[in-house]
Amino acid sequence: MSFFKAENLAINFGGVKAVDGVNFEINKGECFTIIGPNGAGKTTIFNLISRIYDSTEGKMTFDGQDITKVPPHAIASLGIARTFQNIELFEHATVLQNLLVGRHCHSRTGLFSELAFTPSVRRAEFAHREKVEEVIDFLDLQHYRESLITNLPYGVRKVVELGRALCTEPKLILLDEPSSGLNVEETQDMSFWIDDIKKDLGITVLMVEHDMGLVSEVSDQVLVLNYGRMLAFGSPQEVQNDPEVIKAYLGE
Amino acid sequence: MRFLFKTDYNQDIRIAKHSGYYWSYGLLLLIVIAAPYFLEGYYIGQMTQLFIIAMAGVGLMLLAGYTGLVSLGHAAFFGIGAYTEAVLTSNGVPLPFMEEPVIFPFVISMPLAAIFAALAGVVIGIPVLRLTGIYLAIATFAFALVIEEILSRWESVTNGYTGLLVESLYVGDTELTDGAPFYFLSLGLLVLVILISINLLRSPTGRAMMAIRDSEVSAQSMGVNLARVKTTAFALSAGITGLAGALFAHKLGFLSPESFTVFQSLELLVLVVVGGIGSLHGAIFGAIFVLALPQGLAILKDYLPTAIAETPGMEPFIFGLILVLVIIFEPYGIYGRWLKIKHYFQMFPVYKKATFKRQKAYMKSERLK
Numbered sequence: 001m002s003f004f005k006a007e008n009l010a011i012n013f014g015g016v017k018a019v020d021g022v023n024f025e026i027n028k029g030e031c032f033t034i035i036g037p038n039g040a041g042k043t044t045i046f047n048l049i050s051r052i053y054d055s056t057e058g059k060m061t062f063d064g065q066d067i068t069k070v071p072p073h074a075i076a077s078l079g080i081a082r083t084f085q086n087i088e089l090f091e092h093a094t095v096l097q098n099l100l101v102g103r104h105c106h107s108r109t110g111l112f113s114e115l116a117f118t119p120s121v122r123r124a125e126f127a128h129r130e131k132v133e134e135v136i137d138f139l140d141l142q143h144y145r146e147s148l149i150t151n152l153p154y155g156v157r158k159v160v161e162l163g164r165a166l167c168t169e170p171k172l173i174l175l176d177e178p179s180s181g182l183n184v185e186e187t188q189d190m191s192f193w194i195d196d197i198k199k200d201l202g203i204t205v206l207m208v209e210h211d212m213g214l215v216s217e218v219s220d221q222v223l224v225l226n227y228g229r230m231l232a233f234g235s236p237q238e239v240q241n242d243p244e245v246i247k248a249y250l251g252e
Numbered sequence: 253m254r255f256l257f258k259t260d261y262n263q264d265i266r267i268a269k270h271s272g273y274y275w276s277y278g279l280l281l282l283i284v285i286a287a288p289y290f291l292e293g294y295y296i297g298q299m300t301q302l303f304i305i306a307m308a309g310v311g312l313m314l315l316a317g318y319t320g321l322v323s324l325g326h327a328a329f330f331g332i333g334a335y336t337e338a339v340l341t342s343n344g345v346p347l348p349f350m351e352e353p354v355i356f357p358f359v360i361s362m363p364l365a366a367i368f369a370a371l372a373g374v375v376i377g378i379p380v381l382r383l384t385g386i387y388l389a390i391a392t393f394a395f396a397l398v399i400e401e402i403l404s405r406w407e408s409v410t411n412g413y414t415g416l417l418v419e420s421l422y423v424g425d426t427e428l429t430d431g432a433p434f435y436f437l438s439l440g441l442l443v444l445v446i447l448i449s450i451n452l453l454r455s456p457t458g459r460a461m462m463a464i465r466d467s468e469v470s471a472q473s474m475g476v477n478l479a480r481v482k483t484t485a486f487a488l489s490a491g492i493t494g495l496a497g498a499l500f501a502h503k504l505g506f507l508s509p510e511s512f513t514v515f516q517s518l519e520l521l522v523l524v525v526v527g528g529i530g531s532l533h534g535a536i537f538g539a540i541f542v543l544a545l546p547q548g549l550a551i552l553k554d555y556l557p558t559a560i561a562e563t564p565g566m567e568p569f570i571f572g573l574i575l576v577l578v579i580i581f582e583p584y585g586i587y588g589r590w591l592k593i594k595h596y597f598q599m600f601p602v603y604k605k606a607t608f609k610r611q612k613a614y615m616k617s618e619r620l621k
Binding site for chain 2: 050052071072073074075076077081082084088089090091092093096097100101102103104105107109111114115116117121122124125126128129130164168
């Protein structure tokens with residue numbers, strides 16, 4: 001039984017088949033990467049998994065559960081967290097508050113006890129903050145804890161977004177181009193963190209990435225998409241030597 | 253400049269961030285509690301009005317400032333609260349098994365007024381959940397027009413344009429709805445509403461509201477149920493505004509639909525924007541502004557040439573002008589300016605203007621909805 005499985009996944013936008021019959025399986029604890037030229041449907045697959053889009057066809061199973069029709073806000077509590085390609089942080093809030101929103105799927109306090117801020121709400125807040133501090137330690141964000149997102153440089157925002165996803169305590173984390181906009185050094189850090197997330201935290205990673213250096217460093221399996229269809233599948237080395245893939249990227 | 257060294261999660265959570273807060277807000281509270289013993293009756297009335305408007309402002313602030321949903325129809329909730337209070341405490345409600353209409357005591361009628369307004373908030377909240385920005389504003393605007401029409405046409409209950417007399421309330425022999433007692437009632441309720449709002453904003457639901465304001469799609473991916481949190485925000489906002497309306501009914505003493513028109517909605521929105529959007533302080537500053545401006549203009553009129561002073565529509569014009577100027581030059585309103593002044597003195601003499609300069613936002617991903 002695979003950890004995550006997409007069967008014959010498809011979505012149309014009008015006449016455009018953005019994703020067209022894609023099948024893949026992710027095993028628990030591995031790093032699975034989707035690559036492909038621009039417009040290949042990589043981010044669309046992410047939006048399908050996080051249920052922002054409804055798939056036209058196909059089925060997705062996660063951890064033995066069918067998630068094809070799960071409402072989008074329930075995805076996080078099932079154990080799937082994501083980051084966004086162009087960073088979707090809460091800009092008028094501090095890093096700490098952003099990370100605390102990541103704890104939202106674990107909050108069980110009722111509205112009226114929150115309005116009165118009862119001791120149970122306070123205890124729950126303590127527990128959330130302890131978890132958040134673990135993530136802050138893990139990603140070395142101590143320095144930025146109280147900074148507003150608007151005042152942070154791009155590279156740090158990228159890490160904060162990763163942190164926010166980790167705060168949901170996911171079993172599967174979707175990283176949409178984790179290295180885009182990062183310099184060489186930051187990309188190196190990111191690759192260490194992805195490795196740590198996989199090995200130390202035991203979280204399965206699904207990522208979309210263009211930087212082939214990063215891909216071959218951290219991925220176990222690579223899926224290549226082109227025009228919404230699967231082009232190739234295998235280890236990073238196999239995929240890079242595949243003539244079809246070279247053709248898609250470089251032309252003939 | 254004070255640097256805080258945090259050694260405890262409570263330091264993050266508690267309302268007063270450091271001991272200075274006890275001094276400044278304690279002093280403020282002392283002043284407003286002592287005020288009625290020094291002020292004349294007219295000023296006590298004005299202060300009471302200020303508290304009521306500030307409460308309505310806090311209500312709209314939760315919705316517009318913290319959840320990012322703009323409402324052009326908050327006068328409707330204000331009106332629902334006011335009329336509910338008036339009907340419950342003055343005319344009474346015919347209930348089964350009762351020979352005479354039941355007149356409610358204010359400890360029951362005021363919460364009921366808030367609950368009625370909150371229910372109206374839910375009713376309007378659910379269908380307009382999918383709308384944002386200008387479309388939401390239009391929908392709430394339409395809702396306010398409907399309510400205004402109902403208030404004027406449902407004559408058996410509201411007495412239409414003839415108006416509805418609101419009875420004064422008594423506790424023992426003292427009149428509660430006038431002078432100092434009403435001042436303290438309004439102040440107490442305002443403080444309560446502010447405390448509730450602070451509690452909300454430091455707990456998960458409040459953070460979810462701010463998350464929705466900044467990015468709906470990622471809030472959703474973090475497990476925020478958009479429909480539920482938005483409806484909650486609408487209900488709370490409407491409920492608080494309704495409670496303010498209930499107090500307002502007693503302040504006016506006489507209700508007619510003309511008190512709850514679109515202009516009132518706009519005034520609340522101006523309050524929120526000029527006061528400082530996205531801060532509870534802003535609601536208070538905004539209420540002071542909204543209340544003081546007409547008075548200031550009235551004084552100013554004596555010094556202006558007659559041709560200008562007598563021009564009809566001068567007041568709305570100046571209202572609008574100030575709104576536009578604030579949006580352009582001080583997007584965070586009076587509270588934003590206040591923060592800058594505070595920062596200037598904290599950092600003296602090395603204040604840098606750039607601290608508050610808005611940085612160019614990085615590219616936003618394509619909005620998914």
